[in-house]
Amino acid sequence: QSALTQPPSASGSPGQSVTISCTGATSDIGGYNYVSWYQQHPGQAPKLMISEVTKRPSGVPDRFSGSKSGNTASLTVSGLQAEDEAYYYCFSYAGNNNLLFGGGTKLTVL
Amino acid sequence: QVQLVESGGTVVQPGSSVRLSCAASGFTFRTHAMHWVRQAPGKGLEWVAVIWYDGSEKYYADSVKGRFTISRDNPKNTVYLQMSSLRVEDTAVYYCARDPPASGWTLDCWGQGALVTVSP
Numbered sequence: 001q002s003a004l005t006q007p008p009s010a011s012g013s014p015g016q017s018v019t020i021s022c023t024g025a026t027s028d029i030g031g032y033n034y035v036s037w038y039q040q041h042p043g044q045a046p047k048l049m050i051s052e053v054t055k056r057p058s059g060v061p062d063r064f065s066g067s068k069s070g071n072t073a074s075l076t077v078s079g080l081q082a083e084d085e086a087y088y089y090c091f092s093y094a095g096n097n098n099l100l101f102g103g104g105t106k107l108t109v110l
Numbered sequence: 111q112v113q114l115v116e117s118g119g120t121v122v123q124p125g126s127s128v129r130l131s132c133a134a135s136g137f138t139f140r141t142h143a144m145h146w147v148r149q150a151p152g153k154g155l156e157w158v159a160v161i162w163y164d165g166s167e168k169y170y171a172d173s174v175k176g177r178f179t180i181s182r183d184n185p186k187n188t189v190y191l192q193m194s195s196l197r198v199e200d201t202a203v204y205y206c207a208r209d210p211p212a213s214g215w216t217l218d219c220w221g222q223g224a225l226v227t228v229s230p
Contacts, residue, residue, distance in 0.1 A: 003154070034214045038155070045205060045223060046147075046155065051216040089155050093215045097160070097169035101147075104154040 004029065004090055004102035011108040017078045022090030022102045023071060030071035034093035037066060037075045040104075041086045049088075050075060077107070085109045112136040112219050114206050119224030124198060130191040130224050132206030137219075140164070140184040143209040145217060146191045148202035156202075160209065161189065174200075196228045 005023040012018040022029065022037075029035055035053045038046035048057055050066035053073060063078045073092070077084055090102040118130040132144070146158040159170045159180040168180050179192040189206055203225050207217035 003156075034216075036214075036216050038217070040155075045220040046217075047220070048216065048218045051218070052214040057218065087154075091155075091157070091215075091217070097167070098171075099145075099157040099160070099215060101155040101157055 002100075004092060004100050006088075006090060006102040006105045008103070009106045009108065011110055012077075012080045013110045014080050014082065016080050017076060018080060018107060019074050019076045020088055020090075020105045020107065022073045022075070022092075024073075024092055024094075024100070025071055028071075028092045028094035028100055029068065029073050031095060032093045033068070035066070035068060035073040036091045037064075037073075038089045038091065039086045040089065046089065080109050082109050112208070114208065114219060114221035116204065116206055116221045116224035119204070119226055121227040121229060122196060124196060124228055124230060126196050126228070127192070127194045128196065128226055130193070130204055130206075130226070132189045132191075132221055134187045134189070134208070137208070139187040141211055144180075144182060144189040145207045145209055146180060146189075147205045147207055147217070147220075148200075149205070149223075150199070150202045153202075158204070159191065163211070193226070196226075198228050198230070200226065201228045202226060 037050040040046040145160045161180045177195045182189045203223040205223045208219040
């Protein structure tokens with residue numbers, strides 16, 4: 001099964017908002033509310049930022065929010081800060097006990 | 111605190127076998143499903159396998175099905191990934207990750223990773 005589709009890159013200036021999309025199909029994102037988002041800085045392990053489309057774990061700044069419309073999930077980072085510069089990956093249940101990551105988006109803070 | 115520590119990373123030739131281990135601490139291991147996720151050098155994340163909290167169910171990505179086996183030893187708080195018939199394209203950092211009960215397939219804690227290099 002193919003990976004979920006994310007834009008390779010996104011950028012914004014400090015203080016701005018940026019939204020990263022993750023497009024799948026009715027068999028994955030569109031069929032379940034099991035989308036999560038992970039932040040990965042170079043050389044580090046991924047970190048959970050959003051679970052089940054919209055839930056923000058304890059310790060994650062409220063600048064990070066998630067949403068979903070149809071077969072596309074989105075991660076919005078508001079009030080961009082320098083430390084938000086990283087790769088972001090979406091992850092979704094795809095039915096039949098199969099799971100998919102997106103290809104990843106490199107977020108640059110200008 | 112919650113901790114996952116992978117071990118067993120190595121350099122091997124194509125066709126070889128390797129077993130990775132992931133030792134868990136700081137939480138009730140036997141109540142959590144566990145996953146393996148890999149990342150080839152300079153590439154994105156790829157889900158590899160999951161095992162139910164009690165080991166009763168195991169599922170794999172198509173790319174590793176029939177070659178990799180996930181298992182766990184709850185009394186030892188450890189999850190394993192047995193990799194056989196390794197290919198050059200299996201070269202990656204392998205992460206174990208925790209999936210809490212009723213979390214909707216969420217990986218809320220990750221290890222630091224173990225590098226497996228498959229090279230002729």
